[in-house]
Amino acid sequence: MPTEPTGASSGPPLAAAVRAATHRLAEAGIASAPVDALLLAAHALGVEPAEARRLLFLGRTDAPPGYADLVAERAHRVPLQHLTGRAAFRRLDLAVGPGVFVPRPETETLVSLALDALAGEGMPSAPLVVDLATGSGAIALAVKDEHPAAQVHAVELDPLAHGWAVANRDRLGLAVELALGDARTAYPPFAGLVDLVTCNPPYIPPGQVPVDPEVRDHDPALALYGGGTDGLELPLALVARAATLLRPGGVLLLEHADVQGGALLRALAADPAWERATDHADLAGRPRVVQAVRSSSAAPAAPAAPA
Ligand SMILES: C[S@@+](CC[C@H](N)C(=O)[O-])C[C@H]1O[C@@H](n2cnc3c(N)ncnc32)[C@H](O)[C@@H]1O
Incomplete structure (x- = not known):
């Protein structure tokens, strides 16, 4: 009291x-x-x-x-969430602090889309879900929380961020498998078996350093910058990984910056591994999450990074 x-x-x-x-x-x-x-x-x-x-x-x-x-x-301009040690995300109260990306409200849109996809036609009763670049575990933990039958696996490259995800998973008591590793080559045993891949990757172009000190000075650089001139180098590598992991009919959901939707849709349309690519807006009405379905006809895309 x-x-x-x-x-x-x-x-x-x-x-x-x-x-x-x-x-x-x-x-x-x-x-x-x-x-x-x-x-x-x-x-x-x-x-x-x-x-x-x-x-x-x-x-x-x-x-x-x-x-x-x-x-x-x-x-x-120390982030509020670093001072309170908490970040609200969907129904969860996540622990965050130095070394991990603070989950954003716009990513909650991706979780809504993930839940819709899991409720869609052709999804098994215990779907296999993989979250690439999981950070604090926000997406993976929220999906498990709101769709408990899902078997959720998540991978993160940064040991510090992975530690926050493990702490969140253990405190919240959500059965999510967390791996420390490179999402570009993650989960070879799951190739062609995954029902849903979620991903909020780093996507800021290298030259566009964020103005807000909370982001620029406190979110890890590894969480922010996507590489390449347009910030899409890592996101596109993870799209390729998702093409390898997903079964035909499996769904990809990938968050992006509002200006990147067109380029991502073009890349997905040009790749026979994908069909029905669309872009969804966040609650502020900005293009934010591309969705695509793994086609059944094309051969799996080549892995984007060496093992
Ligand atoms: C924008 S943050 C998003 C974190 C979390 N998905 C969320 O929505 O809050 C991107 C995350 O990707 C991780 N990351 C960067 N490159 C990676 C890679 N090659 N493999 C796995 N994780 C990576 C970063 O460390 C960071 O935690």
Whole structure:
């Protein structure tokens, strides 16, 4: 239970501290300043955000110790999720921090599409799902959480990120198999057997360093830059890997930057391994996830990277 005010003062009144924090974070250029100020207060108080809001309106609680330090760090553009150690993703509360990509709301669209695909015609009752470049495990864990019958496997190259995924898997108690390795050559025994491949790869072109310090300075470079002049070198290598892994009729879902949809659709249309390629928008209406079905006629695409 949250602590009600005791009279023993640990700081200024909570409401005044949150107001000041909101002002400071807004001055630091943070668009979500009011929300961040409240969430940091909740974290410092050790309560859920709704309870922090209640305490705020009751007006009898002091700012908790450590709140000012958290606000100062956030003002220096340390990601909110690194300060709270949490990232909400679909129904899950994921642990995140230095060394792992913070899962984004737009990737939740990919999970919706994955669940639709798993509910579609021709999918077995216990489908085999592979998530390439899993980071914190966000997609793989959410798919397992919302489609428990799926057999979900996920691979990540970065040992630090893999460690976060393992910690999330173990804390959430979701039976997802996590491998440490290169997604370009992953899961040879699954060739031609997989029902669904999901992937949110690094896709930013090398020259387009993100403006937001939270992304530029805190998300690992390995999670951001896709390689090649257009950022599509690794995404296309993973498309090729998906072509090897999927059974005929299996489905690929790949997240991309809004400007990359056209190039990806052209690449998929030119490859006989794929059919029915489409692009889906995220909740903000931007093209975000390509979907394609593994054709039955073409021979598997060659692996994109040496074993
Ligand atoms: C944009 S992040 C996405 C992470 C997670 N899928 C998500 O949506 O939050 C891309 C991830 O790909 C990983 N990665 C980069 N190259 C890889 C490779 N060759 N094989 C496996 N993982 C790779 C990065 O370490 C990073 O965790």
